[in-house]
Amino acid sequence: MSLSLPGEAARPREGRRRRGGREGSALTPYLYLLPFMALFLVFVVYPVGYGLFVSLHRWDLLAETRPFVGLEYYRNLFDPETPQSQFFWNSMKNTGFFTLVSVPLLIGTSLGLALLLHRPIFGRAFFRSVFFLPGILTVSVMGILWRWMFDNQIGLVNAVRTDLLGMQPLPFLSTEGLAWVPIIVGTVWWTIGFNMTLYLAGLGNISQSYYEAAEIDGATPWAKFRFITWPLLAPVTLFVFVTTVLASFQLFGQTLVITAGGPNRTTQSTIQYITEEAFSNNQFSSASAMAFLFGLVMLIFTYLQFRIMARDARGEN
């Protein structure tokens, strides 16, 4: 490729011109795009506008009329008197807490595992599989499994506490605060493999020559990590950070299956509350307003992810 002469490089351009003429129909590319764009407009673009419309009207599936109410449902969310506002902000607090605790944990543990597994070691492929494996389980399986692990009386965690350590069993699932332990531990177990794989790929891209140079200078392992590995992994870390925050915001299945949002709504996530409001209480307008408000908060991070992907798109051009 690097051997091609300037004249050769120009040739494909000519060819394209000629072909464009012979192909004859300027419509061809649009015909290719048609099926996707049709589905895209119906199932992606239209629902956004429709959702906004629903949030501005009083929507009742059974009622004949759906009067325009303006920002009433949005205002309700900022009026501390309404139950919607209490439950919604409570769920936002829960989701925020989960994100704040789980994101650093998920990044730290997956980077640690990747560092342990990066250099060759006996059984490396086996270990990689073991750590990746939980991620393929579906969320309800993972949730039921961790509910059982942390069962108040006879789960494995309490069995170890009582039978092996001589401690009292802890009612993890029904104690406020403690109920987060199975959710967070389960989530780390469940998702560590994905991030680990991204970090392993990132570590594989770091040239060995940096480390050799550092070794000549007598750098300690910590110095090598601090001044070579960590800065060169920054793009991976940013990607992992953004995608993990987004995934944490979308917390739903884990809390639904493990604690059902309890005890006393202390682990109810925002998406869980929005779906409760919509599908159990049939308050589609109120739930839509919450979805838009919540979507707005998430938009900052989705924008970051979009920027990372857009940078890739340009880079290839």
Place this chain on the structure above:
Amino acid sequence: MVTPSTRAGAHASAPVATATARPPRRFRPPRDIPRFALLCVLAVIFLAPVYWMLATSVKPEVDVISTPTQWVPANPTLDNYREVLTSPDGNILRWMWNSFFVATVFTVLHVALCALTAYPLARMRFPGREAIFWFILGSMMIPGIVTLIPSYLMMIRFDWINSFHSLIWPGLAGAFGVFLLRQFFLGLPRELEEAARLDGANSLQVLWHVILPLSIPSLVTLAVFSFMGSWNNFIWPTFVVTDIDKLTLPVGVNTFSQRYVTDYGKLMASTAIASIPVLIAYLLAQRYLIAGLSTTGMKE
């Protein structure tokens, strides 16, 4: 077993010495032993829930709740499996089939649709190309929760509640797949396409005979992601499918979880059954899955 000290000595003297003494292993420097030990401990912790699931699934109910804890099933039985498989509250094999059917149809349509869309965006010149691409890519900024409720209301209007249509069509026009394939198509050499053109191929033939065969790694990556995404989807099917015979596996297993709240023997048998197909699929697709994941979404 070889102690760390002999290994260190052998390694320090010469690699040849180790080779003659015993078949060479990949334990290299002595400091790898603590690393290996740590990995073993972590692996045991990671596998503990899986062991606990399998052990519980073969215990009769009295043994599940017995104290002291039965670490190894004393009276193993397949009763839990039999009862879960023949439960009148829902057929787990039926749900598995539903999931498989939906995920397969979705994956085929999604990959085909994304390829058809990415092709002109990567390899043709036409007015509005960039605008259309950025419009599609920009849709990735819409958080999923925003479209959940309006999409549900649309499903009611289409009369698609409890229909597989609602599990297949709304997710097909995904920007990520178009993005992934377009990036790959952009990197393919022009020359092959030119040659096919000179032989009189039309654009569809170029796509089918030139572009797609060269893009198999990225097509497989997208297919694996699509299949897994559809198979594991939880939120949307929970609400658009309520008919017990139409449930997908994740939703169905969760209905068991609500029914047998504390009957962990049956719950663990159902989760074990639900895990078997993904386990097999994982073992088959492992290479693609990890390779695809490593190369997706990050450059530089």
